[in-house]
Amino acid sequence: MINRPQTPLLDRVSLPSDLKALTDSELRQLADELRSETVSAVSETGGHLGAGLGVVELTVALHAVFDTPRDKIIWDVGHQCYPHKILTGRRDRIRSLRTGGGLSGFTKRTESPYDPFGAGHSSTSISAALGFAIARDLGGDPGDAIAVIGDGAMSAGMAYEALNNAGDLGKRLFVILNDNEMSIAPPVGAMSSYLTRLYTGGPFQELKAAAKGAVGFLPEPLQEGARRAKEMLKGMAVGGTLFEELGFSYIGPVDGHDMEQLLPLLRTVKSRATGPVLIHAVTRKGKGYAPAETAADRGHATGKFDVVTGVQAKAKSNAPSYTSVFARALTDQASRDDRIVGITAAMPDGTGLKQFAQTFPRRCFDVGIAEQHAVTFAAGLAAGGMKPFCAIYSTFLQRGYDQVVHDVAVQGLPVRFAIDRAGLVGQDGPTHAGAFDIAYLSNLPGFVVMAAADEAELTHMVATAAAYDRGPIAFRFPRGEGTGVDMPEHGEVLEIGKGRIISEGQGVAILSFGTRLSEVSKACESLRARGIVPTVADARFAKPLDRDLILRLAADHGALITIEEGAVGGFGSHVAQLLAEEGIFDHGLKFRSMVLPDRFVDHDAPYAMYDSSALNAAHIEAKILDVLGIGDLKGRRADNR
Ligand SMILES: Cc1ncc(C[n+]2csc(CCOP(=O)(O)OP(=O)(O)O)c2C)c(N)n1
Ligand SMILES: CC(=O)[C@@H](O)[C@H](O)COP(=O)(O)O
Ligand SMILES: [Mg+2]
DSSP states (O other): OOOOOOOTTGGGOSSGGGGGGSOHHHHHHHHHHHHHHHHHHHHHHOBOOHHHHHTHHHHHHHHHHSOTTTSEEEESSSTTOHHHHIIIIIGGGGGGTTSTTSOOSSOOTTTOTTOOSOOSSSSOHHHHHHHHHHHHHTTSSOSOEEEEEETTGGGSHHHHHHHHHHHHHOOOEEEEEEEOSOSSSSOOSHHHHHHHHHHHSHHHHHHHHHHHHHHHHOOSSGGGGHHHHHHHHHHHOOTTSHHHHTTOEEEEEEETTOHHHHHHHHHHHHHHOOSEEEEEEEOOTTTTOHHHHTSTTTTSSBOSBOTTTOOBOOOOOSSOBHHHHHHHHHHHHHHHOTTEEEEESSOTTTTSHHHHHHHOGGGEEEOOSOHHHHHHHHHHHHHTTOEEEEEEEHHHHGGGHHIIIIIIITTTOOOEEEEESOBOOSTTGGGGOBOSHHHHHHTSTTOEEEEOSSHHHHHHHHHHHHHOOSSOEEEEOOSSBOOOOOOOSSOOOOOTTOOEEEEOOSSEEEEEESTTHHHHHHHHHHHHTTTOOOEEEEOOEEESOOHHHHHHHHHHOSEEEEEESSOTTSHHHHHHHHHHHTTGGGGTOEEEEEOOOSSOOOSSOHHHHHHHTTOSHHHHHHHHHHHTTOOOBTTBOSOOO
């Protein structure tokens, strides 16, 4: 029997409107219950824990004061929204978070009217909130717009583009800066130091005290306290902060866990504000749950865990993760080449660069959540004679695409892109899928694009990228663990644009790009019993294509199938283009391309996501039989579109 927390007040709340009947001290108690419920739910599902725990009081206070969903709360990144989901009619499904068919781990418009804007990537909230505010003023949806953005997310250029625009337009808009002095890793950059100075410097300490005092004076009901509320706003909005200079009324810093500060402050700004207001709330990531609060990452993301001990259930691993293989290979290359440097955009753990930095601290740069800058910074480093490895998740590199084109590709600069989380990533779902990089890089003149079929291949690709100096080069690899192949001690430099034959067969050839190769092998193993022996090849390169290999496979087989963990427009499309241009289709070659479906694949276990995308062994088997004219196998459709 699972031990669930006692939540008498929370049990009375179905929707945020129920909060209106609660007194301030009941709201305080509700926050405590909401925190326990969040811990309990995440202990069963795993997920992003620390960020949600840090905004429990803010969540209750915002829903108590504002009129959601008419007023719109826009959570930046969305990873802190679990308490919000519990309060907004989704408590009954909260223990399905991030599982197949269950709630998304982020805000999602199709999930609830209380999620006015979807997220997953950071630093979009102020722009979106401004859009809502302007739409309202132009006669669109009524209501206030409130962006809640973290200090980490405030390192991205987009947040400043939005502040700049909002400050200039001067329309009523609320930004809550949730400053917990943490990103995923400890925050970096001058802006982070600046925010810290705002609440550790002398005058602001006094302001903090004043804020507390002012809260004490605020009478109930509010209209009777209008004069004092105005004074409070005036007194707290001390000029000279960057935000003030940009046109915002800056209020803070306030203790983001103190309901006695938050509630009157939000009531006051709600009733008085006419222009853009930024409230600087100081919080603690992981607040109120010791194992999260004391963890190095403040419980940013966790597996399932025991609530009492905080001990996480760890799945047994059979092979090293691709990320760790990349980090080891990069460190190995860097030990022999002091021009190699590593760049991460706020993901030192996720990309393995933390491991690299342990050996080469001066050659590793965490630039914060700033993918655009990371790419152009790498371009500058390359132009200056260094060998930059820009380690970015496929999904986050999307944000730096113009920089990839304009600053790297057009100038032919040898930036090495280590593209982690390629393909479907599991619980984070469509916002984090690495679906498009093959397509968006392979169309760029002069780019070399590789995909590792296993961890040994990844080691070779790191070596190849280190040795290649003629232009940009990218290699992609998935989230999770490798296949357990024997690992070379050092990577070998691969010949650019050359694939490899894995096994010779006849009739049909499968040309795989990336880690679907293991599923291809499983499919071929199963077909062997029926006397069908396809040729299997690993393309290694989507650009430049191995023309000789492709044309030979086409000439020697009646059918050719490509497979990749990417959207249409990538490897298979380039192969089709080559075959068409060479007139191969005129001679009757049957060609099929297995790619991700033309839809965003919902979160689930990665295997299930590939199943729904028709890219697992059974689908490959069915596709081969189909192309050979033998028909479906066990009712399994080759195409799950
Ligand atoms: C564009 C982009 N880059 C990187 C990430 C990965 N990421 C998710 S949350 C996070 C840290 C956010 O820190 P902060 O905004 O301070 O929120 P906190 O978790 O501290 O509440 C990062 C780097 C992302 N979601 N989007
Ligand atoms: C919210 C966010 O963007 C990150 O925390 C992301 O979920 C990390 O993904 P990985 O677990 O694949 O590193
Ligand atoms: Mg933070």
